[in-house]
Amino acid sequence: MLFVELVAQGLVQGSIYALIALGLTLVYGLLRILHVAHAAFFTLGGYVGVMVANQTGSLAAAIVAAMIVAGFGGILVFRLCYQPILHQPPFVPLIASIGLYIAAEELFRIIFGPSGLSYKYEFLQGQVVVFGMLRFKEAEIAVMLGSAAIIGVLSLLQTRTRIGVACQATVSDPQMAESFGISLRKVGDINFFVGSALAAFAGVMVSVLNNMVEPTMGSVPSYKGLAIIVLGGLGSVRGSLAAALVLGVVESFGTIYLGHFLDRNAIAFAFLILVLMWRPQGLFARA
Amino acid sequence: MNHKSLAIAVTTAFALQFGAPVLAQVKIGINVPLTGFAAADGKSALDGAKLAVADANAKGGIGGAKIELVIYDDQASPKEATPAATKLIEKDKVVVGVSGSYSASTRAAAPLFQAAKVPYVVAYSIHPDVTLAGDYVFRTATMGEVQGRAGAKLASDLGKKKVVMITLKNDFGQALGAGFKEAAPKFGVNILNEYEYSIPDRQFGALISKVKSDNPELIYASGYYFTAGPLVNQLRAAGVTVPVIGQEGYDSEKFIEIAGVASEGTLVTTSLDRDSPSPVTQAFLKDFRAAYNYGADMVGASTFTATAIAIEGLRKTGGKGGEALKKAIEGGTFSTPIGTLTFNDLHEVKKDIQVQVVKDKAFHRHSVISDPLLLAPPTKAK
Numbered sequence: 001m002l003f004v005e006l007v008a009q010g011l012v013q014g015s016i017y018a019l020i021a022l023g024l025t026l027v028y029g030l031l032r033i034l035h036v037a038h039a040a041f042f043t044l045g046g047y048v049g050v051m052v053a054n055q056t057g058s059l060a061a062a063i064v065a066a067m068i069v070a071g072f073g074g075i076l077v078f079r080l081c082y083q084p085i086l087h088q089p090p091f092v093p094l095i096a097s098i099g100l101y102i103a104a105e106e107l108f109r110i111i112f113g114p115s116g117l118s119y120k121y122e123f124l125q126g127q128v129v130v131f132g133m134l135r136f137k138e139a140e141i142a143v144m145l146g147s148a149a150i151i152g153v154l155s156l157l158q159t160r161t162r163i164g165v166a167c168q169a170t171v172s173d174p175q176m177a178e179s180f181g182i183s184l185r186k187v188g189d190i191n192f193f194v195g196s197a198l199a200a201f202a203g204v205m206v207s208v209l210n211n212m213v214e215p216t217m218g219s220v221p222s223y224k225g226l227a228i229i230v231l232g233g234l235g236s237v238r239g240s241l242a243a244a245l246v247l248g249v250v251e252s253f254g255t256i257y258l259g260h261f262l263d264r265n266a267i268a269f270a271f272l273i274l275v276l277m278w279r280p281q282g283l284f285a286r287a
Numbered sequence: 288m289n290h291k292s293l294a295i296a297v298t299t300a301f302a303l304q305f306g307a308p309v310l311a312q313v314k315i316g317i318n319v320p321l322t323g324f325a326a327a328d329g330k331s332a333l334d335g336a337k338l339a340v341a342d343a344n345a346k347g348g349i350g351g352a353k354i355e356l357v358i359y360d361d362q363a364s365p366k367e368a369t370p371a372a373t374k375l376i377e378k379d380k381v382v383v384g385v386s387g388s389y390s391a392s393t394r395a396a397a398p399l400f401q402a403a404k405v406p407y408v409v410a411y412s413i414h415p416d417v418t419l420a421g422d423y424v425f426r427t428a429t430m431g432e433v434q435g436r437a438g439a440k441l442a443s444d445l446g447k448k449k450v451v452m453i454t455l456k457n458d459f460g461q462a463l464g465a466g467f468k469e470a471a472p473k474f475g476v477n478i479l480n481e482y483e484y485s486i487p488d489r490q491f492g493a494l495i496s497k498v499k500s501d502n503p504e505l506i507y508a509s510g511y512y513f514t515a516g517p518l519v520n521q522l523r524a525a526g527v528t529v530p531v532i533g534q535e536g537y538d539s540e541k542f543i544e545i546a547g548v549a550s551e552g553t554l555v556t557t558s559l560d561r562d563s564p565s566p567v568t569q570a571f572l573k574d575f576r577a578a579y580n581y582g583a584d585m586v587g588a589s590t591f592t593a594t595a596i597a598i599e600g601l602r603k604t605g606g607k608g609g610e611a612l613k614k615a616i617e618g619g620t621f622s623t624p625i626g627t628l629t630f631n632d633l634h635e636v637k638k639d640i641q642v643q644v645v646k647d648k649a650f651h652r653h654s655v656i657s658d659p660l661l662l663a664p665p666t667k668a669k
Contacts, residue, residue: 002500009492106322114326116513118544125547127524137524140492210489210517212545216324220487252493259483259494263456 005134006252012140014248015147019202020221021228021240022151023074023195029171029235030191032090033082034226036097038199039218040104041070045200046213047108050117059123059208066204067197074196075189083188101222108215116214123208143205150198151241163190171235220265227268231275233282242284247271313349313606315340315597316375318361318368318396319387319590324486325363327513327541328586332387332410333358334579335591342574343598349606354598357381361392368392372399381405382608383597387590390414390458397424406600406613410593411535411586414458415665418634423613425634427593427625428535429558430664431459435466437556437640437656438507438532443474444654445530445554447505451498452481453491453518455536460509463534467507470661479503484510489517495525505529511536516545523549530554538585543648550645554653558625559588560641562652571624582649583624592623635664 020042027035045066053062081100085092124138158164170177170187178184202221207213228247232239247268254267262270275283317336320329340356348354357379359371368388375381376399384400386393386409393412397420400407407424409417413431418424429437442450450471454464464481471478479501482494498506508518508531515537522531523546531553533542538557543550561572571591575583583591596616601607603615621628628636640662644653656662 002496005496005499006493009496012492013490109322109326114322114330115541116327116545118541118547122547125524127526135526137521206489209521210545211520211547212489212513212516214513215326216487217489255484255493256482256497263485264488265485 001133006256007249008134010249010252011245012144013251014245015144016202016206017224017228017248018151018241018244019147019198020225021244022237023199024225024229025232025235025237025240026191026195028229030188031082031086033093034097036222037077037100037104038195038225039222040101041074041196041199042203042221043108043215043218044073045070045203046207046217047112047117048200049204050119050207050213053123054120057121063201063204066200070200071193071197074192078188078192105215105218112215114215116212118211119208137209139205139208146201146205150201154194167191224265224268227272231272231283233284236284239282239284312355313352313601314355314357314379314381315383315385315594316357316379316381317385317387318359318371318392320363320389321360323362323364325389329387331584331587332590335587336385336387336594338575338578339591339594339598349601352606361388363389363392365391365395368395369399372396376400376403376405382606383408383601383612385590385593385597386410386412388412390417393417400424404609406608406616408593408597411589413462415462422634425616425630427589427596427628427636429638429640430635431462432466432469433662433664434534434556434640435463436470436661438463438467438534439470439474439476440656440658440661441532441554441556441642442476442505442507445505447530448475449477449479449504451479451501451503451506453494453506453508454481454483455509455514456483456485459536463509486514488514491518491521495522495527499525499527503529506531508533509536512539512542512545516542519546519553520549532556535585538650540582540584543645553645555643555650556640557585557643558638558641559585560652561643561650567622568624588624592625595623596621631664632667633665637664
């Protein structure tokens with residue numbers, strides 16, 4: 001019983017990680033950049049969400065607004081911050097990205113204050129009992145179903161539409177794709193838009209789960225997301241999704257049984273080290 | 288601006304600096320976390336300190352000299368607190384320091400104030416090492432261990448014997464946990480299990496599943512409002528209905544806002560009694576709300592108190608710092624929003640523990656734990 005509950009809680013957490021890691025993977029696959037500032041869009045999503053929800057009383061409006069704002073924010077970051085330095089050695093965009101994240105965190109604090117914001121209305125706070133024994137918050141169910149649905153739709157779009165195929169082509173061979181008339185910039189825009197919008201969705205859902213948005217809420221996801229995409233085999237979308245879910249479950253058990261000597265947020269990295277010793281290419285990448 | 292007018296401006300500036308009569312000022316230094324994870328508490332602390340200074344200046348300052356508050360952000364981190372304390376002492380030459388910060392940073396700053404013989408009044412950090420830095424360090428907060436012991440007594444007063452502990456893995460949480468565990472056997476309180484979490488954690492789903500399977504009668508959970516808010520909210524959502532005892536860290540309107548309806552009934556061991564009949568406390572609560580438009584919390588009240596004690600000491604010495612000020616604070620009795628305080632030989636205060644309960648979206652008096660033996664702060668002897 002406890003075992004099942006822990007797995008279920010792990011999957012809730014894993015779905016959130018998956019939403020965040022997907023954007024990171026998209027960016028890494030395309031530009032080979034470790035996009036630390038991605039977590040800023042998770043936080044931004046939370047803030048836009050809580051403000052729109054408190055104004056309109058509608059969570060749906062909040063989610064849509066958060067995803068759109070973060071999506072365009074993502075495009076801005078791509079064009080203004082990353083594109084001008086793409087030809088530099090990889091550590092340059094990495095440092096830019098870290099700097100951007102720190103600046104964003106402080107900006108959130110200056111604009112919205114240090115204490116964090118909460119929802120004025122209750123959203124998805126009710127309880128759902130599944131199979132007569134597992135108790136979830138409605139928001140927990142929503143985050144699992146929501147991420148599954150969004151990721152499902154995205155994978156359909158990626159294989160069934162021209163632009164999706166163009167994105168895939170660009171990731172596997174940018175130069176060849178460009179010579180076929182695919183605009184790198186357009187593909188970059190799309191990847192950043194989609195990735196940042198997903199992070200924003202995760203941000204809204206987490207802010208509903210905790211009933212709190214704070215300037216530092218992205219700090220753990222910022223580096224844990226990196227651990228997840230490495231676990232998943234850098235650049236592999238399916239790998240990252242699987243790694244996110246596995247990490248969620250491992251953490252769930254780790255919190256209970258290893259919590260006394262290993263911090264929950266260190267578990268991801270301990271797990272990462274173990275996996276890399278055994279499979280240096282990542283859990284799910286083909287060797 | 289041409290050369291001539293520039294020359295005049297520079298000369299005037301120098302003349303003003305050296306020639307003009309300097310208004311006498313007394314400098315009080317404070318280190319507070321204004322950025323980083325503890326920034327919200329830092330704001331509350333600084334608001335408290337500023338209110339104390341404004342109050343004193345409105346009443347004529349120190350013998351006519353205005354009090355200036357010199358502020359440094361320490362991010363609640365030792366590596367920021369060390370340069371902050373050094374600057375306060377060396378550069379700003381403050382006569383007295385106030386800590387409006389957490390234990391980690393205050394522990395780093397205290398020895399520097401001690402070495403410079405600048406009295407340092409610590410508002411709300413609760414780690415035992417703080418006052419061990421030396422006799423220039425004073426603390427207005429009840430130590431973590433003492434508060435933890437009060438928690439065990441409260442559990443027993445409520446008739447609950449089977450307890451699960453959820454402990455925040457930092458100086459604050461561990462000191463509280465140690466006190467609770469030490470006193471629990473005395474009251475026949477049985478600790479079924481203890482789980483730990485760290486400051487960035489906001490999601491407790493897994494931990495709560497395990498707590499449910501332990502089936503406790505009460506939960507003793509240490510934390511700050513930003514961890515405790517989500518924790519209590521998620522506990523109630525998961526169907527855990529047993530009482531939760533928190534501590535000073537919960538003591539903020541923000542806790543009630545974040546936990547929402549789930550916060551109702553949460554008990555908190557703290558130092559600020561909102562329903563206190565004391566005119567000092569009531570005046571403070573009223574002034575604080577008037578000045579800042581939000582309700583004072585434990586951090587604001589404690590930092591106000593620490594600053595007010597420093598000012599009261601300075602009044603006695605006529606603005607002199609050093610040993611004179613140390614003696615003035617040592618020997619004084621201070622009526623403050625958190626009670627009437629005197630310092631023992633280790634410069635800890637002895638006071639009752641206020642138990643507040645969340646009722647109708649506000650903190651109210653639940654009970655007062657007054658047990659001189661149980662709540663005795665450590666002395667120099669031990």
